[in-house]
Amino acid sequence: QVQLVESGGGLVQPGGSLRLSCRASGIIFSFDHMSWYRQAPGKERELVARITTGGDTNYADTVKDRFTISAGDAKNTVYLQMNSLKPEDTAVYYCHAFFVQYDFWGQGTQVDVSS
Numbered sequence: 001q002v003q004l005v006e007s008g009g010g011l012v013q014p015g016g017s018l019r020l021s022c023r024a025s026g027i028i029f030s031f032d033h034m035s036w037y038r039q040a041p042g043k044e045r046e047l048v049a050r051i052t053t054g055g056d057t058n059y060a061d062t063v064k065d066r067f068t069i070s071a072g073d074a075k076n077t078v079y080l081q082m083n084s085l086k087p088e089d090t091a092v093y094y095c096h097a098f099f100v101q102y103d104f105w106g107q108g109t110q111v112d113v114s115s
Contacts, residue, residue: 001026002027023077039094040090040091
């Protein structure tokens, strides 16, 4: 059974930083790509950043130049470094992984940006 476990969320002041982590278990193959999504209250879930097994990355325009997605040394581990956080970044952040034709989701971690 594949599981994705996120950590690193919390409360931070505007302008601050947080680092989210996602670790997968229950799979011996590498995912085709791993991503971070977020969902704010009353809004649809949106893609924040994605990294492929080849190391290619892409970002939502709203987080470009502030957030960085990276792969960990351990297989199927991904991080999201979030800098210069804004109140509009407040959301539940979900780790997502894709393999062949299957989607896997973590349970989400709350990020609150507030003074």
